[in-house]
Amino acid sequence: MKAVVCTALGEPPQLQVREWPSRPPGPGEIRVALHAGGVNFGDLLVTAGRYQVKLAPPFVLGTEGAGVVAECGAGVRRFVEGDRVLVQNNDVRGCFADEVTLPAARAVLVPAGIRLVDIAGFPLNFGTSYYALLHRARLVKGEVLAVHGASGGVGLAAVKLGKMMGATVIATGSDDVKLRAVKAEGADYVVNARTELLAERIRELTDGRGADVSFDPVGGDVFDAAMRSTAIDGRLLVVGFAGGRIPAAPANKVLFGALSVVGAPYGGFTQRNPERWAELMTTLLEHVRSGVLKPLIHRRFTFEQASDALTMVRERQVIGKCILMSARGVAET
Ligand SMILES: NC(=O)c1ccc[n+]([C@@H]2O[C@H](COP(=O)([O-])OP(=O)(O)OC[C@H]3O[C@@H](n4cnc5c(N)ncnc54)[C@H](OP(=O)(O)O)[C@@H]3O)[C@@H](O)[C@H]2O)c1
Secondary structure (H helix, E strand, C coil): CCEEEEEEECCEEEEEEEECCCCCCCCEEEEEEEEEEEEEEHHHHHHHHCCCCCCCCCCCCCCEEEEEEEEECCCCCCCCCEEEEEECCCCCCCEECEEEEEEHHHHHCCCCCHHHHHHHHHHHHHHHHHHHHHHHCCCCCCEEECCCCCCCCHHHHHHHHHHHCCCCCEEECCHHHHHHHHCCCCCCCEECCCCHHHHHHHHHHHHCCCCEEEHHHHHCHHHHHHHCCCCEEEEEEEEECCCCCCCCCCHHHHCCCCCCECCCCCHHHHHHHHHHHHHHHHHHHHHHCCCCCCCEEEEEEEEHHHHHHHHHHHHCCCCCCCEEEHHHHHHHH
């Protein structure tokens, strides 16, 4: 089969489309013929050797994807050949390929009516943001949610999920063009951190209170501003560090602000709780089927264009998500 293989770590890494052995499923595993995979910020970290789980080249990239079950291993009851599935394969990766073999517990059925090339980049962003907002911050209807890095993969998912959950959403970023797109996707307010005072503007928009929940995938100065613009009794979600600097939360501010600084490690959650992950993903997919949630795909690439796709993520040119298609995916579009 064909696969996008990282042959040398780096920034940028060396990627090649080459033949890669297909693996028959072992007990409890399925082999999935993939249509597409989602391109993630984490792919930059993995290929730079900066991800918490280190992979040694050569390895096949891609954490998530969508395809059709081609073969079931012994003991697999939940799927049969021909089922359309969404998969998430955090540590092993391997989804930028014609096929992936993985535990059946890391797959869920895709409802009829949703194209596989439209949903392949869904699990990581929407899963992370829903886990963070629902399970970790317990966001409820009527609250104010501030989403930082709102034009990115997890950020835009948080904007859409926040609206679905009945929150007023303040979306922040550093590019007016991208922020206009985020507003068009449903944010109530947008704030440009490059041209406005982030914490002050969020306080102004909330009559001085601050946001009930702050969602931060950026870190650094953005986290510091989120500390100053989260309401008393509010929750500050630590989601990621796209900005590069891992910030620190001063304990005096946590104490006197009655703040909860809450980690949202989605990868660990999915690995520890595969059944809860499958439930969460199935719920989210039902919202996509009914039209309540509409994932935004910025651009679809072929395997041969994998370097271009990663470059777009590195250069912060993506709004929402990019997708990498196999030949099956190209035929589906
Ligand atoms: N907790 C989890 O389980 C989990 C799951 C998935 C991802 N993450 C993490 O969440 C973070 C964001 O992931 P993502 O997929 O949303 O990434 P993304 O699509 O590349 O978006 C990142 C956003 O952060 C903003 N940003 C600010 N400073 C940046 C910088 N120096 N470089 C890049 N972006 C910068 C950008 O918005 P502007 O250009 O408007 O500033 C961009 O839209 C990453 O650190 C990722 O590892 C965590």
